[in-house]
Amino acid sequence: MITVKNLVKxxxxxxxxxxxxxxxxxxxIVGFLGPNAAGKTTTMRVxxxxxxxTKGEVTVGGINVMEDPVKAKTLxxxxxxxxxxxxxxxxxxxxxxxxxxxxxxxEEKEKHILEVLSRVGIEKKLHNNLINTLSKGYRQRVGLAxxxxxxxxxxxxxxxxxxxxPNQILQIRKLIKELGKDHTIILSTHILxxxxxxxxxxxxxxxxxxxxVDTQEKLLQDMESGQKNRxxxxxxxxxxxxxxxxxxxxxxxxxxxxxxxxxEIMVISEKxxxxxxxxxxxxxxxxxxxxxxxxxxxxxxxxxxxLTKEK
Amino acid sequence: xxxxxSIIKKxxxxxxxxxxxxxxLFVFLFVGGYYFxxxxxxxxxxxxxxxxxxxxxxxxxxLLTPFITMRLFSEEKKTGTIELLLTSxxxxxxxxxxxxxxxxxLFLIYTSFTLYYLIILFIFGRPDIGPIITGYIGFILxxxxxxxxxxxxxxxxxxxxxxxxxxxxxxxxFWIIGWIGNYFGRPMQDILQYLSFLKHFEDFTKGIIDSKxxxxxxxxxxxxxxxSVRLLESRETVK
Numbered sequence: 001m002i003t004v005k006n007l008v009k010x011x012x013x014x015x016x017x018x019x020x021x022x023x024x025x026x027x028x029i030v031g032f033l034g035p036n037a038a039g040k041t042t043t044m045r046v047x048x049x050x051x052x053x054t055k056g057e058v059t060v061g062g063i064n065v066m067e068d069p070v071k072a073k074t075l076x077x078x079x080x081x082x083x084x085x086x087x088x089x090x091x092x093x094x095x096x097x098x099x100x101x102x103x104x105x106x107e108e109k110e111k112h113i114l115e116v117l118s119r120v121g122i123e124k125k126l127h128n129n130l131i132n133t134l135s136k137g138y139r140q141r142v143g144l145a146x147x148x149x150x151x152x153x154x155x156x157x158x159x160x161x162x163x164x165x166p167n168q169i170l171q172i173r174k175l176i177k178e179l180g181k182d183h184t185i186i187l188s189t190h191i192l193x194x195x196x197x198x199x200x201x202x203x204x205x206x207x208x209x210x211x212x213v214d215t216q217e218k219l220l221q222d223m224e225s226g227q228k229n230r231x232x233x234x235x236x237x238x239x240x241x242x243x244x245x246x247x248x249x250x251x252x253x254x255x256x257x258x259x260x261x262x263x264e265i266m267v268i269s270e271k272x273x274x275x276x277x278x279x280x281x282x283x284x285x286x287x288x289x290x291x292x293x294x295x296x297x298x299x300x301x302x303x304x305x306x307l308t309k310e311k
Numbered sequence: 312x313x314x315x316x317s318i319i320k321k322x323x324x325x326x327x328x329x330x331x332x333x334x335x336l337f338v339f340l341f342v343g344g345y346y347f348x349x350x351x352x353x354x355x356x357x358x359x360x361x362x363x364x365x366x367x368x369x370x371x372x373x374l375l376t377p378f379i380t381m382r383l384f385s386e387e388k389k390t391g392t393i394e395l396l397l398t399s400x401x402x403x404x405x406x407x408x409x410x411x412x413x414x415x416x417l418f419l420i421y422t423s424f425t426l427y428y429l430i431i432l433f434i435f436g437r438p439d440i441g442p443i444i445t446g447y448i449g450f451i452l453x454x455x456x457x458x459x460x461x462x463x464x465x466x467x468x469x470x471x472x473x474x475x476x477x478x479x480x481x482x483x484x485f486w487i488i489g490w491i492g493n494y495f496g497r498p499m500q501d502i503l504q505y506l507s508f509l510k511h512f513e514d515f516t517k518g519i520i521d522s523k524x525x526x527x528x529x530x531x532x533x534x535x536x537x538x539s540v541r542l543l544e545s546r547e548t549v550k
Contacts, residue, residue, distance in 0.1 A: 048398045051546055073400035080398075086321075088328045100317035101399040146395065153347030 001026045001154060001184040002047065007056035009042050018208035019056075024201075029180040031199030031257040035308055039121060039208040040188040041081055041204040044158050047186070048078040060154055074102065077147035077183075081158040083140055087132035091122065091142055094131060095149055102150035112149070120145045120175060137168035144175070155179060157187040161194060167269075173198050192301050199202045206308040218288035220304050228275060228296035230256070235288035237263045247278050314401045318409025319416060326379070326417050333373050338420050343368055347428050353466070357436025361429070362516040365446040368425070369453050372418070373482045379417060380461025381475030383410045387434055388469045403543040407462065414458045415451075422450065425478070437539050442518030447516020453508060453529035457482055459535035466542050483507075 002024040007294055013093075017039040024030050032040050045051040046102040047058050051067045058065045065072045086094055087093055095113045104112055117127065120141040126134065140160065147155055160176065161169045177198055179185065189195065195202050196216060204212040233240055237255050240263060244253045249269045257264035269275040276293055283290045326332035345363075350363045371533045387393040396406055404405050461478045489507030492500045504510055511524040542548055 045394075050394050050398050070400045070402060073398060076398065078398045080391060082391060082395045084394060086325070086392055087390075088325065091319075093324070097317060097321050098395070098399065100320075101314055101396075101401050103400070153524065262524075 001028075001061060003057075004043070004047065005057040007046060007058065007206065008041065008054045009039075009046060009051065010294065015208055017046070017053075019207065019310070020208070020210045021056075022203055022210065022213055024093050024184055024186060026184055027180070027182075028201060029176070029185045029187070029199045030201045031195035031205060032186060032203050033190070033192070033195055033304060034188075034205040035190065038205050038308075039272045040205060041158055043205070044078075044156050044186065045080075046265045048076055048156050049073050050078075050080075074150065075147070075153050077152035077155045079147040079155075079157045079160060083143035085131050085139060085142060085146075088130060090119070090128045090130055091134070091145075092127045095145055099145050102176045104150060105167060112151075116145045116148045119148065119179075121171070132217075137164055137171075140164060140168070140172060144172070147296040148179075152182060152231055153231045155183045155185045155187075157185065159188055159190075161189070161191065169194075195299060204304065204307050209306045227269045227271060227273055227275065229269070229279060230264065230292075230294050230296045231267065231279065231283070231290065232262055232264050233288045234261045235263070237265070238287070240265065240283065240288055243282050243288075244279065246283055247275065249273050249278075251274055266296070314405045315412065318406065319413040319420050322383075322410060322413025323416060326413075331378060331382075332345040332417065336421055336424075337376050339371065339375055340424055342371055342423060344428075345369075346539055347425075354447050357432050357438040360432060361438060361446055362441045364425075364428070365450055365516045366512070367523035368422075369509075370451060370458055370486070371510075372450070372454050372455060373486060374479075375516075376418075376457040376482065377475040379414055380458055380465055381471045383414065384465040384466070385468055385471045385474040389471070397543075397546075404540050407539045407543060411455075411458060411462055413538060414461070415455055419451070419452050422447070422454075439518070442516060445518050445520050446516040448520065449524070452525065452532075455518055456508065456528050456535075459532040459539075460485075460539070463535045463539045463542070466539055466548055468548075538545045 004022050004023075007017050007020045008015070009184050020039070020043060021301060025198065032044070034040050035204075045055050047060065047065065049065050049072060052066060061075045063072045080251065086097075089097070092113060095116065098110065099109050118169065122138060122141050122145065134142065137277060140163075144160065146158070147157065157176065161172050176185065176187065180198075180200075187198070189193075199216070201215055202212070202219060203210065215249065237258065241253045243244060244250055244265070244267055247269075250267055251270060252268040254266045254268070255263055256266050267275065267279060274295070276295065280290055280293055316389050337458070346367045350360045350367075354360055354363060384393065387396065397403075402490075429438075429443065450501060459475075460481050464477045465474045467477070485506065485508045489504045489510050492503030492507070495503065505527075511527045513525055516520050
């Protein structure tokens with residue numbers, strides 16, 4: 001649905017995007033991840049037709065965004081960063097304006113706008129309120145509604161949940177997930193849970209370069225050099241270590257923390273092996289008491305930090 | 312065409328939703344009305360009142376136009392709504408024309424209030440209808456040229472005040488350039504006087520429609536709108 005080929009974008013002499021290529025399939029929700037100033041917004045602006053690339057090609061639904069911008073834009077609904085809105089307009093006429101620009105016929109206009117409004121969850125009593133009287137959460141919904149006007153196949157959402165309270169964030173995420181059923185969505189964020197909660201696939205960029213494109217599970221797997229287990233056992237650490245290191249497959253044993261008689265220990269074993277049974281039985285056999293044992297997985301945060309630091 | 316109309320409608324609604332449009336209307340009618348009164352009692356000749364009056368209105372409009380055009384793009388750039396316009400399936404030309412005709416329509420509404428003075432003149436005297444009609448045509452062309460310049464300058468900055476001041480300075484230059492020309496010899500004098508908005512407007516108020524004046528204003532309008540479209544297309548002034 002969306003193809004980005006070798007996208008390069010300069011602002012004067014600074015390189016904001018440096019040769020990014022990726023595809024987004026129909027019906028996918030793709031999360032655009034990266035630290036601030038990584039080039040997320042610039043890339044999304046180029047896809048939406050707001051900025052022109054210095055080099056490279058972007059097609060949406062098979063249409064080249066640079067060659068036929070008007071046609072490409074009919075396929076794209078775009079919610080910019082910080083959700084700019086005409087604050088002095090009532091919600092309904094605001095959406096009416098964009099419905100007009102998208103060439104929606106008069107007869108269908110009202111029905112369409114009502115549909116969109118109910119979809120984003122703006123109640124009837126707010127329809128004629130000025131946008132500047134609405135709370136941040138509702139403004140976000142109006143911005144989302146604007147992107148939905150004209151039923152575009154592709155939605156590009158630039159940091160859709162920034163500045164919302166935790167409840168509103170959950171609501172907007174749920175909404176995005178629902179929209180994902182019949183739209184192709186690219187959303188950018190620097191909140192990692194958002195990607196876990198909403199996206200099918202992750203694109204990580206850093207300093208204008210693509211550092212990873214994959215599903216979250218795969219990214220996590222690839223990053224792990226070995227399996228880690230965390231356990232708490234009572235007894236002398238040195239003796240526990242002796243027992244543990246002898247287990248076939250264990251690579252390293254580290255003391256993380258010690259309180260009174262309780263040791264918090266990390267056991268690193270070979271990649272892809274679940275050592276929990278062995279660890280538990282050996283510790284108990286060795287005469288120590290096992291208080292806690294759990295598999296440690298890398299969090300997306302760690303993956304993200306590693307990928308973006310390397311560059 | 313429909314897209315242009317939608318933008319015009321939005322602009323007009325926007326103007327009347329803020330107080331600026333009313334303040335400008337108030338000044339336009341109050342100062343204009345005062346000078347109309349002065350001319351009526353000074354000149355005491357119904358036939359000669361309107362040329363004087365329209366000449367003054369041309370000057371007043373030059374002072375007021377920046378207040379109307381300064382926000383056209385500066386505000387959209389500042390709030391970021393320009394991003395919404397530029398990602399809607401419309402062309403840059405449609406955006407510029409929508410903004411242009413929106414501001415022009417606002418001034419036509421203002422100007423329509425002055426028709427009230429005509430009624431007074433026709434009741435109490437026998438003014439010459441010819442120069443009045445040509446005077447209004449000239450006034451609308453002049454105003455259109457002001458707006459076109461205002462739009463171009465509004466595109467150059469996020470700051471409404473800067474945009475307004477730039478427009479005021481630019482229009483001032485086009486007003487007084489003819490006088491400045493008097494300090495030069497030929498051919499500089501001819502060139503500078505040719506660029507004067509005032510010189511081209513005078514003939515209209517005398518009842519003359521000269522194609523060279525019409526072409527002058529249309530050129531100014533076309534040139535400024537063309538540059539505006541190119542500037543918007545280049546995205547140079549957006550981020």
